Amino acid sequence: MSNLFKADWMNKYKEEWNKEPELSAALNKISFNSVIGYGFEGADAPVGYIKVENGHVVEAGEYSNQTLNWDLRASDSQWKSWFSKEPGMTGLGIAFTTGKLKFIKGDYTSMLKDPRMASPFVKSFGVMSRV
Numbered sequence: 001m002s003n004l005f006k007a008d009w010m011n012k013y014k015e016e017w018n019k020e021p022e023l024s025a026a027l028n029k030i031s032f033n034s035v036i037g038y039g040f041e042g043a044d045a046p047v048g049y050i051k052v053e054n055g056h057v058v059e060a061g062e063y064s065n066q067t068l069n070w071d072l073r074a075s076d077s078q079w080k081s082w083f084s085k086e087p088g089m090t091g092l093g094i095a096f097t098t099g100k101l102k103f104i105k106g107d108y109t110s111m112l113k114d115p116r117m118a119s120p121f122v123k124s125f126g127v128m129s130r131v
Contacts, residue, residue, distance in 0.1 A: 004047070004080075005039060006048065009131055010048040011061065013048075013050065013057075013127070014050060016130045017127055023055070024057075026116065026119065028055030029055070029116070030055075032117070033053050036052065036068065036070040037049045037066070037071040038050075039073050040074070041073045041074060043073070047062065047063060048060070048063055049063045051066070074101050078095070078101070079128075084129065086122065086125055087122070087125055088122060089118060092122060
């Protein structure tokens with residue numbers, strides 16, 4: 001496994017998230033609050049997490065039993081492929097339906113139905129590529 005989603009990586013992700021208006025400002029407009037875990041398929045728990053308050057990441061680090069609203073999992077190679085090229089809504093939809101992106105917790109379908117959340121969700125993958 002790589003350093004992906006370890007504390008340093010998650011804190012850099014926090015910085016990049018908060019600098020991206022298509023994430024932080026867009027989610028602030030809808031008062032988005034959530035705790036999101038990121039990890040690998042088949043693992044018992046995510047590796048890292050972020051805590052989002054009003055669209056901005058206020059905490060980031062390695063997961064240690066925080067209560068999650070969202071828990072996203074994929075293979076190491078799949079995560080890295082998304083970082084090299086932002087997947088877009090279609091790419092993420094295909095990844096979800098084919099099982100390459102798993103939501104252990106969280107409702108992917110309801111999120112996609114709300115464009116105020118769907119666009120920032122896609123952008124979050126692009127932001128990961130900056131870490």
